[in-house]
Amino acid sequence: MIELKAVSKNYGAHPAVQDLSLHIATGELVVLVGPSGSGKSTTLRMLNRLVECDQGQILLGGQDIRTLPPEALRRRMGYAIQSVGLFPHWTVEKNIGTVPRLLGWPEDKVRARVVELLALLQLDPQFARRYPNELSGGQQQRVGVARALAGDPEILLMDEPFGALDPVTRVDLQRELMRIHQLSGKTIVLVTHDIDEALYLADRMVVFNAGRVVQQGTPLELLTRPTNDFVTDFLGRAERGLKRLALGTVRQKMRGPDQTSGEPIAADLNLREAVSAFVVQGRASLPVVDDAGAAVGVLHFADLLDPQP
Numbered sequence: 421m422i423e424l425k426a427v428s429k430n431y432g433a434h435p436a437v438q439d440l441s442l443h444i445a446t447g448e449l450v451v452l453v454g455p456s457g458s459g460k461s462t463t464l465r466m467l468n469r470l471v472e473c474d475q476g477q478i479l480l481g482g483q484d485i486r487t488l489p490p491e492a493l494r495r496r497m498g499y500a501i502q503s504v505g506l507f508p509h510w511t512v513e514k515n516i517g518t519v520p521r522l523l524g525w526p527e528d529k530v531r532a533r534v535v536e537l538l539a540l541l542q543l544d545p546q547f548a549r550r551y552p553n554e555l556s557g558g559q560q561q562r563v564g565v566a567r568a569l570a571g572d573p574e575i576l577l578m579d580e581p582f583g584a585l586d587p588v589t590r591v592d593l594q595r596e597l598m599r600i601h602q603l604s605g606k607t608i609v610l611v612t613h614d615i616d617e618a619l620y621l622a623d624r625m626v627v628f629n630a631g632r633v634v635q636q637g638t639p640l641e642l643l644t645r646p647t648n649d650f651v652t653d654f655l656g657r658a659e660r661g662l663k664r665l666a667l668g669t670v671r672q673k674m675r676g677p678d679q680t681s682g683e684p685i686a687a688d689l690n691l692r693e694a695v696s697a698f699v700v701q702g703r704a705s706l707p708v709v710d711d712a713g714a715a716v717g718v719l720h721f722a723d724l725l726d727p728q729p
């Protein structure tokens with residue numbers, strides 16, 4: 421769906437992005453990570469032509485984006501950024517309805533869309549009439565995401581959309597984004613500094629360093645087969661094993677039901693959380709239960725060491 425071919429961008433003599441080639445498939449959630457200044461935001465902004473590339477070509481559905489008027493292009497791509505960028509003198513309703521109104525939707529359809537998005541982002545319907553400064557930072561970021569989704573864009577570009585949030589709200593919003601992605605099947609390109617966020621959300625991660633892509637792959641590929649020390653260090657050398665465990669669930673590793681004692685753990689728990697349960701209970705195996713509390717298996721601590729996903 422989106423194809424970058426040998427794209428470069430320089431600011432004066434400084435190369436911000438160099439010879440970047442990337443393919444983003446329809447429905448994929450791609451996360452760009454890398455140190456500060458490595459070219460992630462520049463890459464995102466080249467996709468909607470907020471920044472024009474100097475060399476190379478960017479194709480959207482096979483069409484060179486330079487042949488598309490920037491406004492038309494941006495209506496096909498929702499854009500959510502850390503600073504939110506809500507219009508302060510407009511109500512939440514008007515902020516969210518910006519793109520649908522630009523697209524000429526009838527007023528009743530715009531209102532219905534706003535109500536639908538407030539519900540989707542788990543925001544109180546009363547907020548529609550409030551102004552951005554009457555909401556918390558986390559609520560404003562939800563409104564920012566709602567606004568980016570409002571015109572039902574094919575693609576969602578997100579630059580640190582959950583930055584500057586407390587960890588609990590952040591995890592809530594990550595779960596919501598995952599749900600929206602699974603429900604809508606939208607193509608999402610997201611930039612984050614938070615490696616755990618990237619590992620949780622990404623279908624594919626792209627690791628940048630100094631304007632170049634160092635490695636791309638699924639979170640599991642990056643954790644188990646990093647191409648070099650830079651990737652290893654960037655993902656967190658010490659915690660790599662635990663991070664990998666966070667990608668798997670108890671259900672994937674458990675054996676059939678058997679006699680074992682201990683406080684049961686849920687089959688949908690991730691394996692990193694399961695490690696905590698083993699440590700707290702000081703046992704080598706634990707019973708596993710489903711949502712209804714019925715015994716469905718046994719998890720052995722030793723099986724967690726098996727490197728197979």
Ligand SMILES: Nc1ncnc2c1ncn2[C@@H]1O[C@H](COP(=O)(O)OP(=O)(O)OP(=O)(O)O)[C@@H](O)[C@H]1O
Pocket residue numbers: 431435436437454455456457458459460461462463
């Ligand atoms: N408008 C600009 N003018 C000059 N240099 C710029 C401009 N925008 C970005 N740069 C430079 O280009 C490089 C890449 O910046 P970019 O914002 O893409 O990095 P990033 O990986 O998104 O960083 P961060 O994680 O800190 O947001 C940096 O060295 C930055 O200083």
